[in-house]
Amino acid sequence: MGWDATTLYGTTPQAPTWGGAAAPTQAMATTARSGGWRGLVDPHNPLAWFGAVLLVTVGAAGLSGTVRLGRAKLSAALDKG
Amino acid sequence: MAVTSAPIQGINAPDVVVDPDNFYKATRRMRFAMSPLKAISALGSVDNVQLRQVGIVAALEVRVQGSLTFGGTIGTTTMSYDWPYNLIQNLTLSANGQSNLISARGLTLKAYDFITNPRLDDTGITQQFGGAAITSGSLSLPSDTWGNVSTNVTAPGTNVAATGTYNFDFTLVVPVAADQTSLIGSIYAQSSATNLSLNVQWATQNQIVSALGGAATFASSINWQVTGVAYSIPNVNGRFVVPDLSQFHQLSENRAGGLVQGTNQIILPGTGVGRQLLRLFWNTYSGATPAPLIMNSTNYGQVDWAYGGNDTPEAYPNGTQLRAWNIHVAGVDIGGQWGFGLWDFANIFALRDSVDEGATTNLRLEFTLVNAPTSGFAQVAQETLFAAPVGA
Numbered sequence: 001m002g003w004d005a006t007t008l009y010g011t012t013p014q015a016p017t018w019g020g021a022a023a024p025t026q027a028m029a030t031t032a033r034s035g036g037w038r039g040l041v042d043p044h045n046p047l048a049w050f051g052a053v054l055l056v057t058v059g060a061a062g063l064s065g066t067v068r069l070g071r072a073k074l075s076a077a078l079d080k081g
Numbered sequence: 082m083a084v085t086s087a088p089i090q091g092i093n094a095p096d097v098v099v100d101p102d103n104f105y106k107a108t109r110r111m112r113f114a115m116s117p118l119k120a121i122s123a124l125g126s127v128d129n130v131q132l133r134q135v136g137i138v139a140a141l142e143v144r145v146q147g148s149l150t151f152g153g154t155i156g157t158t159t160m161s162y163d164w165p166y167n168l169i170q171n172l173t174l175s176a177n178g179q180s181n182l183i184s185a186r187g188l189t190l191k192a193y194d195f196i197t198n199p200r201l202d203d204t205g206i207t208q209q210f211g212g213a214a215i216t217s218g219s220l221s222l223p224s225d226t227w228g229n230v231s232t233n234v235t236a237p238g239t240n241v242a243a244t245g246t247y248n249f250d251f252t253l254v255v256p257v258a259a260d261q262t263s264l265i266g267s268i269y270a271q272s273s274a275t276n277l278s279l280n281v282q283w284a285t286q287n288q289i290v291s292a293l294g295g296a297a298t299f300a301s302s303i304n305w306q307v308t309g310v311a312y313s314i315p316n317v318n319g320r321f322v323v324p325d326l327s328q329f330h331q332l333s334e335n336r337a338g339g340l341v342q343g344t345n346q347i348i349l350p351g352t353g354v355g356r357q358l359l360r361l362f363w364n365t366y367s368g369a370t371p372a373p374l375i376m377n378s379t380n381y382g383q384v385d386w387a388y389g390g391n392d393t394p395e396a397y398p399n400g401t402q403l404r405a406w407n408i409h410v411a412g413v414d415i416g417g418q419w420g421f422g423l424w425d426f427a428n429i430f431a432l433r434d435s436v437d438e439g440a441t442t443n444l445r446l447e448f449t450l451v452n453a454p455t456s457g458f459a460q461v462a463q464e465t466l467f468a469a470p471v472g473a
Contacts, residue, residue, distance in 0.1 A: 005328040009427070010467070011328055
């Protein structure tokens with residue numbers, strides 16, 4: 001060996017080395033993140049965390065609104081009675 | 082250990098194995114016409130060639146030949162410094178989902194050839210340059226003809242002495258691979274899914290003839306031809322083997338305008354993590370009719386390259402010293418006529434000297450111009466290797 005870009009030029013392969021000492025090909029360049037729908041919930045994906053925070057925030061606000069609305073309706077009903 | 086590859090350079094490929102050792106032993110060099118000799122569309126137009134999908138493409142040779150015919154009364158007719166090599170104003174090569182792997186002027190390609198090929202030497206070859214005879218630094222070969230009729234010539238920055246038909250002929254090498262030994266950076270072309278596209282932007286008449294006498298006429302007949310240098314993909318022990326194709330090779334040129342007297346800093350475009358800078362070279366033009374500034378202390382003060390806040394790994398106090406070092410590295414006087422300055426990180430020991438762009442933010446070329454340039458601009462070329470993202 002020795003006739004690869006890393007040895008000759010010190011290039012940084014963007015891919016994990018697989019299968020021993022052979023040079024990786026460009027097609028192997030991947031991130032640590034999963035693909036497809038798994039990628040969406042992968043903890044390596046910053047979007048997953050953003051989504052989680054968004055869900056908690058919006059969800060809590062929605063719940064709070066519903067509760068207040070319920071109380072208001074309930075209160076109105078009591079007044080009529 | 083040989084490894085079965087996934088799709089190569091983003092192209093779906095038959096089952097091949099990355100095995101440089103066996104590849105070099107078994108492959109066959111091939112040289113064939115990618116495009117036969119034919120007339121260009123017209124000056125100022127763009128010609129395109131779809132290259133043949135064969136083997137591992139390592140280089141292209143572009144031959145340009147033809148004639149310029151001056152008639153009427155010649156008067157003051159002068160060729161510009163774009164003549165002859167910048168007849169190709171821009172040559173671009175796109176392949177396997179990567180656009181502009183090569184994007185450079187003809188002169189830059191010629192300079193690159195002289196810089197990287199130690200067998201080339203222009204010393205002792207007489208040419209006219211700027212109205213005077215020179216015997217070195219012309220970046221021409223005995224096989225190159227810039228145009229002549231008897232003793233009259235069409236030469237850069239030189240008056241055309243008489244009417245006549247001036248024949249010219251020169252060849253440029255397009256460096257697809259970073260070096261022709263290891264073939265690092267070459268292109269996998271053995272697939273109907275690949276797409277290799279070569280575009281040439283031809284100069285306009287005004288770009289190559291800076292002044293045409295009032296009663297003079299001009300006509301041109303220009304042909305071009307593309308020859309490919311490719312390597313077959315051999316079958317060793319029942320498997321197809323290829324060299325390391327993990328990198329793309331890029332020679333990209335940009336024009337930086339607005340130069341001023343004093344220090345000029347040119348931030349290199351397109352740098353980033355995963356890129357390895359092999360060479361950085363440029364020449365500067367000044368004047369209403371742009372002429373290259375010779376690399377010497379009359380024109381240049383400090384020349385260096387820098388990154389980060391002010392990290393300056395290499396510097397010379399003036400252009401004369403850079404020119405001297407460039408002759409040591411390139412073997413030819415690239416700065417003496419065409420005014421090139423070169424920071425070479427690959428000629429001597431690329432593994433040690435090449436610049437990892439991931440560790441050098443704001444990578445930039447710096448030079449000091451002694452005099453105020455007139456409409457000054459620099460043509461800056463950078464040569465890099467980079468691992469491409471997964472193609473479509």
